[in-house]
Amino acid sequence: MEKMILNETPVRTARSFHINNIELKDFTMPEIGKFENIQIHNCGKLARGIEIDQNAKLPKPSPSHSLSQELTNQIELNANSNLKIKVNVDAAETEPIMINYTLDNKNPNLVNHISITADENAKAKIYIVYRAQTKQNVLYHNGLIEVNLAKNSSMDLYLVNFLSDISYNLDCVDANLAENSKFNLITVDLGGKYSITNYNVNLVKSGAEGTINTVYLGKKDQVFDINDIASMSGEKTKVSINVQGALFDNAKKNFKGTIDFRKGCKKAKGQEEEFCMLLSPKAVSRGLPMLLCTEEAVDGAHSSAAGKIEGDKLFYLMTRGISEEEARKLIIKARFQPILQLIENEELKNEVLEKMRF
Amino acid sequence: MSDKKKTQVEEINRNMYDIRNPEEYSYKTQGLTEDVIREISAQKNEPQWMLDFRLHALEVYEQLEMPSWGPSLHELDMDKIATYVKPKTDMKRSWDDVPEDIKNTFDALGIPQAEKESLSGVGAQYDSEVVYHSIKEDLKKQGVIYTDFESAVRDYGDIVKKYFMKCVPVTEHKFVALHGAIWSGGSFVYVPKGVQVDIPLQSYFRLNAPGAGQFEHTLIIVDEGASLHFIEGCSAPKYNEINLHAGCVELYVKENARLRYSTIENWSKNMLNLNTKKAIVEKNGKIEWVTGSFGSKISMLYPMSVLKGDNSKSEYTGISFAGHGQNLDTGLKVAHIGKNTSSVMNAKSISKDGGACTFRSSVKVTPGATGAKSSLSCESLMLDDISRSDTIPANEIETDDVVFSHEAKIGAISDQTIFYLMTRGISEEEARAMIVRGFASPISKELPLEYAVEMNRLINLELEGSIG
DSSP: OEEEEEOOOSSOOOGGGSOSOEEEEEEOOOOOOOOOOEEEEOHHHHHHHEEEETTOOOOOOOOSSOSOHHHHHHHHHHOSEEEEEEEOGGGGGSOOEEEEEEEOSSSOEEEEEEEEEEOTTOEEEEEEEEEESOSSSOOEEEEEEEEEEOTTOEEEEEEEEEOOTTSEEEEEEEEEEOTTOEEEEEEEEOOOSEEEEEEEEEEOSTTOEEEEEEEEEEOTTOEEEEEEEEEEOSTTOEEEEEEEEEEOTTOEEEEEEEEEEOTTOTTOEEEEEEEEEEOSTTOEEEEEEEEEEOOSSOEEEEEEEEESOOHHHHHHHHHTTOOHHHHHHHHHHHHHHHHHTTOOOHHHHHHHHHHTOO | OOSSOOOEEOOOOOTTTTOOOOOOOSEEEESOOHHHHHHHHHHTTOOHHHHHHHHHHHHHHHHSOOOSSSSOOTTOOGGGSEEEEEOSSOOBSSGGGSOHHHHHHHHHTTHHHHHHHHOSEEEEEETTEEEEEEEOHHHHHTTOEEEEHHHHHHHSHHHHHHHTTTSSOTTSOHHHHHHHHHOOOEEEEEEOTTOBOOSOEEEEEEOOSTTBEEOOEEEEEEOTTOEEEEEEEEEOOOOSSOEEEOOEEEEEEOTTOEEEEEEEEEOOTTEEEOOEEEEEEOTTOEEEEEEEEOOOSEEEEOOEEEEOSTTOEEEEEEEEEEOTTOEEEEEEEEEEOSTTOEEEEEEEEEEOTTOEEEEEEEEEEOTTOTTEEEEEEEEEEEOSTTOEEEEEEEEEEOOSSEEEEEEEEEEOOOHHHHHHHHHTTOOHHHHHHHHHHHHHHHHHTTSOHHHHHHHHHHSOEETTSOOO
16 A cells, blocks of 8 residues: 555645645555457548557657656556557548447556547547446556647547546546647546546647536545646637536545646637536535736636535526426536537437436 | 837835835844744743743744745745844834934834824834834723733733734744744734724834844734724835745634724835734624735735634735736635635736736635635736736635635736727827726725825836836
């Protein structure tokens, strides 16, 4: 058993605020064996525009931020699933790629490293889904996805975490955006005793645009630690972070969102919004929405809110003949809907809605 | 619109604050050791309990680490700080008895005049000791106590012992422990039950000695149903050596009481301002913080409201203005503990000429604090591309029956707003100046009048050019 400190914020604040990092106590790093439960769909149509190499030797990972050096080292030395995805310019017409990792008793530990590059003007949508097929064993996922988008390219990346609520989901995305490229990250975070995520969008060149849209739902003793970092250094870059969640039972959430307006990002715009619906008196919500700025002509805003379901909304729905329980569900779903509707794959969207039933 | 002309927001005119008197003292200690603490305590002829307290605080200081966050404090070397500088005079009750050079300094700062015109009591500290203290007779008759802290330890020992460093325990952080070990000077205020002090009291802290520290202690108790407006001002002339301010303010706001605590901080740019302030607010009580931070090289200042009683309230209105060489890291902490408590924060900052402003806050709603409401708003204005402005607000919500919201904005002056004003016949320069004045006005209107005038003078706009 050991103690592991993860997910440091880019700028520290007082320790008494309990949000600079998250500490996993009594954690034992598992032995990493083989992982064989990976399925990649739509391969037939990939041939023309997208190249996927499951046996690629990937360069040493070098994310701008990571969950910890120890976890990055594990990815470099012990990854049991490497994927190299290259999106060519003529991939625009292909179907989305669907990558499914299923963790079970025989494949309980996944350490995956994914490298995604998009050529100039290329477009792609990639879904990556983590599922659990066992409720007995503690499952472990440590992942790193490195994304490099060339000029004028665009990518929608969907990450869905369906792991069991006794698992560890430790996930990092690091995206570098060239001139006028667009990157949309849509994440649905439902699984894990601990789900600790670190999403970095680096808007390096002018005109680049990025979004991070996250939905999470915590039950029982689940803990979510979300660290979204947008670093803006290109002129006229834009970023938007939107995190919506709900906590039941004893669930806890830490949201750390940083928009860093760096030197050179003139006329950049950045906004972040976070809302946490508290559905139990024992749930805990922590937030740290940061704006850092060393450039003059920028436009930055953030808002953060937490609370229970507003009584007047409940009352309105109940006057329309809807029961209180149904009204609550409707209000929660309505909060999530703008992000969930970004999931174009109907089958997956329905699966998400099914898993979110409460 | 011209892109080239820039409106200059002038550097703060510090002439009146930079008056230096020759360094004259009757006693002085250097550095921080047990012997130094024993000497300070002996000089003050303190009771044993206070010496024991100081020595315990020194032990805690030695155990605690420097902060691992915020501005770098690497320039602070406690061995080089003059920890106690006793001026060449005792405390006086008349300005005529105060030595002339010291009196002239306070005259230049406008303190005696403000006392005549708009205050009901004044305390003036020079280096480590209070040199002047007064209170109007009618307040005395109502039982209001306003005195220097040394006299309070002597004359009101029981009450001081009950409250001293209970609100801010020495274990809270390293500089509170430092304060506990070497505190000197400051004010003690007690407002009895039901007494409304309509005209403010003011304590002014002046640090003249180069390389010195000021560690004044302010303890205010506003008893049930009473009210008070207390103003704190501070300044120092500029030297090349580092000066240190590590004061401590403890405020007790009892049931149904109200306290407004206004601060205009105008330390010189060689000052490390590491002050600690906290208020404990009982049932139906209210604390109002009004803060203007303009001076110091580095400030780390986060007043805290502990909303202990049901229906207690906190309001914070603050502005920071950081110019060349300044790093002002300020904000507020609030702990909601009682039921149906509320907190409102409104913070603004302006950064220019390479100055750095950080708004740092924490709102904690504890598990039993049902019905809590908290709203926080902060806005930052960057006047050039060599400055820095950060917003670091943390929140921790441990109950579902809460309404919490926070919003922040950062940016330069918008061309669209200027265009709108110009379509109404206002010149571009005036439009830009109006925007900056308007940005600061929600704060300046909360300040006492003479300070509002001073703040507007500090943020002195030169209308010839343009921002942006």
